[in-house]
Amino acid sequence: AQTVTQSQPEMSVQEAETVTLSCTYDTSESDYYLFWYKQPPSRQMILVIRQEAYKQQNATENRFSVNFQKAAKSFSLKISDSQLGDAAMYFCAYRKTSNTGKLIFGQGTTLQVKP
Amino acid sequence: DTEVTQTPKHLVMGMTNKKSLKCEQHMGHRAMYWYKQKAKKPPELMFVYSYEKLSINESVPSRFSPECPNSSLLNLHLHALQPEDSALYLCASSQEASWNTEAFFGQGTRLTVV
Numbered sequence: 001a002q003t004v005t006q007s008q009p010e011m012s013v014q015e016a017e018t019v020t021l022s023c024t025y026d027t028s029e030s031d032y033y034l035f036w037y038k039q040p041p042s043r044q045m046i047l048v049i050r051q052e053a054y055k056q057q058n059a060t061e062n063r064f065s066v067n068f069q070k071a072a073k074s075f076s077l078k079i080s081d082s083q084l085g086d087a088a089m090y091f092c093a094y095r096k097t098s099n100t101g102k103l104i105f106g107q108g109t110t111l112q113v114k115p
Numbered sequence: 116d117t118e119v120t121q122t123p124k125h126l127v128m129g130m131t132n133k134k135s136l137k138c139e140q141h142m143g144h145r146a147m148y149w150y151k152q153k154a155k156k157p158p159e160l161m162f163v164y165s166y167e168k169l170s171i172n173e174s175v176p177s178r179f180s181p182e183c184p185n186s187s188l189l190n191l192h193l194h195a196l197q198p199e200d201s202a203l204y205l206c207a208s209s210q211e212a213s214w215n216t217e218a219f220f221g222q223g224t225r226l227t228v229v
Contacts, residue, residue, distance in 0.1 A: 037220075043203060045158070045220035091157055100171055101146050101212035105157030 002027045004094050006106035013082045014114050020067075021077045021109050023092030029053075032096045034068070035103070036077045040088040048090070051075065079111075087113045121206050121221035129229055130196060136224045138189040138206030144219075146212035147189040149181060150205040152223070158205055164189060165212040196228045 004025045013019035025034070036048040051059045051068050059066050063083075067076045079086055092106040119140045128134050138147065146165050150158035163171035164183040178200075180192040189206055203223045210216040 042222060043205075043225075044222045045205065045207075047217050047219075050217070098213065101148065101163055101165075101209055101218065102160050102171065103158075103218060105159075108155070108157055 002029070002032075002094055002096065002104050004092055004104055004106035006090075006092055006109050008109045009107070010110045010112070012112040012114060013079070015084060016081055018078060018080045019082055019111065021079075021090055021092075021111070023075045023077070023106055025073050025075065025092070025094050025106075027073070027094065027096070029096045032094060034066075034075045035093040035095070036064070036066070036075075037091045037093055037105075038086075038088045039091065039108075040085075045091070049077065082113050084113050084115060087111055119206055119208055119219050119221035121204075121224050123224060124222065125225045125227075127227045127229060128193065128196065130198070132196075133192070133194045135193065136191040136204055136206075136226075138191075138208075138221055139187055140208045140219070141187055142208065142210075142219065143186075144208035144210050145186060146209045147183065148207040148209075148218065149189070149191055150207065152203040152205055154203075162191075163212060170212065193226075196226075198228050201226055201228045 032053045034051045037045045049061045063080045065078045089108045091108045093103045122137045149161040152158040161175045162181045167183045178195050182190040205223045206221045207218045209218045
C-alpha cells in the first residue's frame with residue numbers, strides 16, 4: 001500500500017524568507033503523480049504544485065518549487081519570499097496512474113508566517 | 116468557472132435525522148469525489164464517481180449513501196449518523212479519474228452530529 005509521510009507537524013517562517021516542507025512517500029509503482037495542496041482556514045483545498053514521476057525536471061510555480069528525488073522517494077516543497085497569505089496547512093499527496101483518481105494525503109504541516 | 120460549490124456550509128443534525136449534502140460543478144468534469152476530513156487530519160477518500168457511475172466505495176458505512184443524478188451534481192445522503200461522523204465533508208471534481216488532471220475541491224460542509 002502507498003503511504004505519504006510529512007514529518008513536520010508545524011513550521012514557521014519569517015515574512016519574505018524561504019521555508020522548505022518535507023514529504024516522503026512509499027510506493028512500488030514506477031509511474032505516479034505527486035501534489036502539494038494548501039488548506040487555509042477557509043477550508044478549501046487549493047492545488048499549489050504537481051509533479052509527474054516520469055519527469056526529471058522539478059516543477060516550479062512562481063514562488064513555489066519542489067525538490068523531487070525519485071530514488072529517495074522524497075518530494076519537498078520550497079516556498080520563497082513567504083507571504084502572510086501563505087499561512088495554511090499544507091498536504092503532500094500521492095496518486096498512482098490508474099483509473100481511480102484517488103489521492104493519498106500525508107498528515108499535513110501547519111505553516112505559520114510571522115510578520 | 117473553476118468552482119466546486121457545496122451546500123450547506125454548516126449542518127447540525129441529530130442521530131435520527133435524514134439530511135443531504137450537495138455538490139455542484141460546471142467545469143464539465145466527469146469524475147467527482149467525496150472526502151471526509153477530521154480536525155487536524157488529512158482528507159480520506161469515501162467515494163468516487165466516474166461518468167456518473169460509482170467506481171470506488173472505500174468501505175464506507177451504509178448510513179452514508181452517495182448519489183450522482185447527473186454529471187454536474189453529487190449528493191451525499193445521511194441517515195442515522197453517529198457523533199463520530201462529525202467532520203468536514205469535502206467534494207472534489209476532476210476532468211477524468213484516470214488522467215493527470217487537477218482535482219478541484221469545494222469549501223466543504225462542516226457536519227456536527229448531536
